[in-house]
Amino acid sequence: MITVSNLTLRRGGSTVLDQIDLQIPDKGIVAIIGPNGAGKSTLLHSLAGLQKPDSGTVEIGGGDIHNMKEQDRAKVLSFLTQSQGAVPRLSVRDLISFGRWPHHRGRPTAEDRAIIDDAIDRFDLNALESREVESLSGGQKQRAYIAMAYAQSTPWMFLDEPLAALDPKYTRDIMDRLRGLKDRSILIVLHDLSVAANHADWVIGLKGGSVHCAGAWDEVITSETLSDLYEVRLRLTEVENQKTVIWG
Amino acid sequence: MAKRRLTYLALILIGVSAFFLFWNLRGPVGFILNLRAEKLATLIFVGAASGAATIVFQTVASNRLLTPGIVGFDALFIFIQTMAVMALGSAGFATLPALPKFLTETAVLTLFATALFGILFRTGARDVVRMILTGVILGTLLRALAGFAQRLLAPSEFAVLQQSLVASFNVIDDELIAPAGIALCVALAVCLWMARGLDVASLGRDKARTLGLHYDRFVFLALIVVSVMVSVSTALVGPVIFLGLLAASLAHAALKDHRHLVLIPAAALIGATILVTGQTAFERVFGLQSSLAIVVEFAGGLLFLALVLRRSS
Structure with missing residues (x-):
């Protein structure tokens, strides 16, 4: 379990994360969703100890991630960044x-x-x-x-938009493989809501740097929640047993 | 594969070194051999340090176009020399004891480089344009100050200064070779000790940190080592900016490997081979009608332009 208490992060005079309180369950896939600029990647970086918050704590693996040595942290979580350096x-x-x-x-x-x-x-x-x-x-x-x-x-794998720019075949392939990792807890930033709907066990909806909704997908996500989160009319529906999110 | 190529590179260096030492050996053999051995040691130290330092610098800067000398080392060296001549006069400058002068120059250059690299990397960093611009601006400022000071020198003082400003492998004070050699060998050993960490650092700051590398501390240590190597080389023979770029590019091309444990020795061997071969050619073929440093800088500068143009296209 990851316990986030009062996490606040400011950059350049604006508040990027605002007093986040969360208890993220381990095992399964936890999706972080939200509109552009909501603070999804920043939250992931802060939970991983890569961005120090102005206040608050992130308890993971028995200690505050921001007080752990790099080497100890690397045994608690792995992190896939958005852009990979070319070697x-x-x-x-x-x-x-x-x-x-x-x-x-x-x-x-x-x-x-x-x-x-x-x-x-x-x-x-x-x-x-x-x-x-x-x-x-x-x-x-x-x-x-x-x-x-x-x-x-590591018990936790943090993935920052791993599906960006991937076609449907690779998207499905990667999500199926992640689903197969039963012994890992996966925290993943997703933009594709249909992918999140079909693969996430738990979801964190971020809006304006604050938690808009958090909980088991089936319990907290409805068409209304998504429409309010993204400020556009969205409909959560099912086509041939596959959940999908459409405009509407 | 990489080991075999490293062995070939080492054999080539041994070959050209033997040629440099023993070719056309006449007259008082012991005396000439001693002179040539001192010069050979200097060429190998400077070449190896330039190559290895550039590989390390390019990794922490995440850019294969860069060479540590590009941030204004030559200008600072010119500035220090000019100030020394101005303060001490030509006679005072010419009679300065070699070892304290060398140690002072090395210390000033190391401090300058460490401070500059530290500031650049801390404030945003691995931005090649910003680093080159900073180097150009600082270099221009130091050159302008040195130029102004040079106008105030007497012609005899200016002549003494001119002699000390061009990198020269012909006149090396034998008193300096041992301390410079020890410093460069220790720095090279530290580079090799850091090689596996440099592999991780090459993945980028965030990735390296999530793999457990204390990235900022590691990079700072790497920059100190680079500063020491470049400073010792510069204080020993004068500024040679593009030699490292030549050696590093050839090492990448020759080894086709990402591991620093082989790239660092390869660049060191190639850097040393370039200088020894060049000096042999100038001394034995062209009869010292030109300066090795100028040719190395010309070739390295052309390579730099070629790399920039290739990348931009």
Whole structure:
């Protein structure tokens, strides 16, 4: 469980996160949704300890994330950032190996190699493991980066818009694979509400830096909630047993 | 694969070094060998330090176009030399004891570089345009101040100053080689010790932090090491800005590898090989009719332009 108390963050005179109080359950997929500029990525960065708040605490893994050493934090959560730095000549296997860095600090053991092999298998990257990351398509690259986060073997995986610019095939592929990670808790920023509706167990709706709604998806999300959150008429409906969100 | 290529690079350096030492050896062999060995050590130290420092600097700056010298090292060196001549006069400057002068210059350059890199990286940072602009502005300011001061010098003082401003591998005080060598070897060893961390740092600040690297502290340490290497080299032979860029680019091309554990030694070997080969050619083929530093800077400058144009296209 992640316990967020009175989290406030200001930047350049404006309040980006305003007195956030949350208790985020572990296990399953927790989606952070909300309009552009609502503070979704900032919240994720702050929960991960990457942005220090002006006030408030984030309790995760038995301590305040902002008081943890980098190395300890890296054993509690892995983080997939929105944009990935390009490292020329880096192979997919080497990229995934970086996920083990917090554990081996550059000197991998047999156990580390076994975990890297498992990540490659689980994300179906065997055929690509020798390829350079820069030569992969957007979807393949994203799969490789998520495999790296998985190889970090942390109880929490934080993913900041991992589906941005992906086509429906890769979107479904990645969400199905994330769904299959039963032993991990996943906190994910999503823009596609239909994807969130079908895959999230829990949801945090952010608006103007404050929590608009939070809870189990089926309990808190309705057409009215979504319309109010995004300030446009939206309808939550079902087509052939798939939830979908349409204008309306 | 990478190990084999490193071995080839080491063999090439050994080969050109042997050629430099033993080719056309006549007269008092012991005396000439001693002279050549001192010059060879200087060339290897400076070349290796420039190559390794550039690889480390490019990683922490997340940009392969950069070289630590681009932020105005040459201008500061010119400024320090000019101020020294102005304060001490040509006779005083020429008779300065070599070791204290070298240590003072190294300390000033290191302090300047560490402060500048620290400020640039803390205030937003890995922005290549801002860094180059800052370097250009600071360089212009220091050059203008030095130029103004040079106008006040007597012709004899100006002549002494001119001699000290161009990088030279021909006249090295033997008293300086050992301390410079020790400092550069220690810095190189620290670079290799940091190599695995540099691999992680190359992923970017946020990614590196989430992998457990204390990024800001790590980068600051890396910048101190870079500052020491560039400062010692500059104080030893004078400013050589683009040698590191040449060595780093050739190391990337030769190894095709992202690991700093092989990139750093490769750039060091290539940097040393460029200088030893160039000096051999100038001394033995062209009869010292030109300056190695000028040619290296010309080639490195062309490479810099080519890289900028390739990236912008």
